Amino acid sequence: MSAILQAHGLSDADVERIRQDFPILNERPHGHKLVFLDSAASSQKPIQVIDAMDDYYRRYHANIHRGVYHISELATEAYEEARASVARFIGTPCAAECIFVRNATEGLNLVAYSWGRTNIKAGDAILVTEMEHHSNLVPWQVLAQQTGATLRFVKVTEDGRLDLRDLDALLDGAKLFAFTAVSNTLGTINPVKELAARARAAGAISVVDACQAVPRMPVDVVDWGADFIAFSAHKMLGPTGIGILWGRKELLDAMPPFLTGGGMIGIVEMTHSTYADVPARFEAGTPAIAEAVGLAAAVRYLEAVGMDRIHQYEMYLAEYALKRLAEVPAVTVYGPSLEHRTGVISMTVGDIHAHDLASILDSEGVCVRAGHHCNQPLMEKLGVPATARASFYLYNTKAEVDALISAIEKAKRIFKIA
Amino acid sequence: MTDPTFTGMDELYRDFILDHYRNPRNSGTLENPDASFEDINPLCGDKIRMDLKLKDGVVTDVKFKGRGCAISQASASLLTEQIKGKTLEEINKIGKEDVLENVGINISAARLKCALLGLKVLKSALALKYLDEPS
Structure with missing residues (x-):
């Protein structure tokens, strides 16, 4: 295995093979490719299962x-x-x-x-x-x-x-x-x-x-x-x-x-x-x-995939997502810096309520969780009524992070947020 | 292929909805309200409280306070505008369709609860009032 591959955990080709094991990824909600970023709530299932x-x-x-x-x-x-x-x-x-x-x-x-x-x-x-x-x-x-x-x-x-x-x-x-x-x-x-x-x-x-x-x-x-x-x-x-x-x-x-x-x-x-x-x-x-x-x-x-590689790959996606989200004005990401966290990312975008954000993301085929994540006291502490949460797993890709970002841009346009 | 029940997002979040979300009408609380109720949508945490003043079976004043998504808050704001000066009988006839008409579009099932929370709170407040003072 090459050094680059090890750093990413899984290569693009690995992930492409993995994606073929998940029939649901062929679904096209609202005419868009399914971008499933809610695995922290429940993951998708490979054909083997x-x-x-x-x-x-x-x-x-x-x-x-x-x-x-x-x-x-x-x-x-x-x-x-x-x-x-x-x-x-x-x-x-x-x-x-x-x-x-x-x-x-x-x-x-x-x-x-x-x-x-x-x-x-x-x-x-x-x-x-x-x-x-x-x-x-x-x-x-x-x-x-x-x-x-x-x-x-x-x-x-x-x-x-x-x-x-x-x-x-x-x-x-x-x-x-x-x-x-x-x-x-x-x-x-x-x-x-x-x-x-x-x-x-x-x-x-x-x-x-x-x-x-x-x-x-x-x-x-x-x-x-x-x-x-x-x-x-x-x-x-x-x-x-x-x-x-x-x-x-x-x-x-x-x-x-x-x-x-x-x-x-x-x-x-x-x-x-x-x-x-x-x-x-x-x-x-x-x-x-x-x-x-x-x-x-x-x-x-x-x-068979290897938990070390899955973890590395998820961190690689999390790092990329955090970098892309930091570039979008009005996006607030909650939680610690990368070395203390994993690929579960809670955010708010301007004054868009998490539910509205999730609805607009859904219209682009992007699935995120919105709400208090069964964690009401913590949400009170963060001082937000609800967040939208994107979470990554072994079948997600950088292109899907990009799809998340452009769906967030769409939500900002609809809500007229600079 | 587009889901026929699925409405375009630009159509859903039109200017007047965003305006009611960001500048809710009749926002606040009333002192000594004749009827009052608060409810939440536990799935998403949307919360609305509504206070009403009534005179001779007519709503003379209404205020609401809440937090939540644009649909729930704008829908409640629109509802408060609609019911001022209305009789209880007229309010009793307000249904799901009227709320959807206020909001101006057909909403997906997942968001229907958001749109209807204000109406639910209003009807609960008035139902409690009737229970308290049977006439």
């Missing part, structure tokens, strides 16, 4: 685990193979530490209900940050309300990074520290390893929202040293309806079930039951089997 799920439904769909017939065995094998793929992908030697849940939100709620209600008592502190997605804030609000614990917040600096100056004081007396690895609004990359180590030193467990990290950078849970991490398949080329909660085995082993019913039991009598071992204890009911098969295909796809 679509085919894997299609193949499952056509050839070996059956309920898993207790079927003694051939196709049930195939389905069970595929489901557990998916778990092993995810374990390998995030660097854990123990596949049982990967619990299949519906999405990251459910994973975080599982920790809040099961670990939280067992271990958090009145007077304890729960530490979160001001940059959390609602899904890594509201479960802890509810936990605090129900247990009498207090919530504390790591503040966000003006340039959109965590203000860690008071972290030791904030962690004093805290039982749990929940934080995001990468901000879904500002793109900030947080120092997970340091935060997890400091939480541990203070006697708190760490819970990491890894939704934006796992799809776009190499993640090694052993290196991170956190206690729980949650992420969703649909943001990493996989299907909706399945996510992963990874937890340390010794913590999971000691936790009571979250949802109860079939599949998670040991012995059931009329008045009481024993529970299955981890991970089955946390997977009540028929799970998302096709989605697990799709997720495994997504993991294979990402591994």
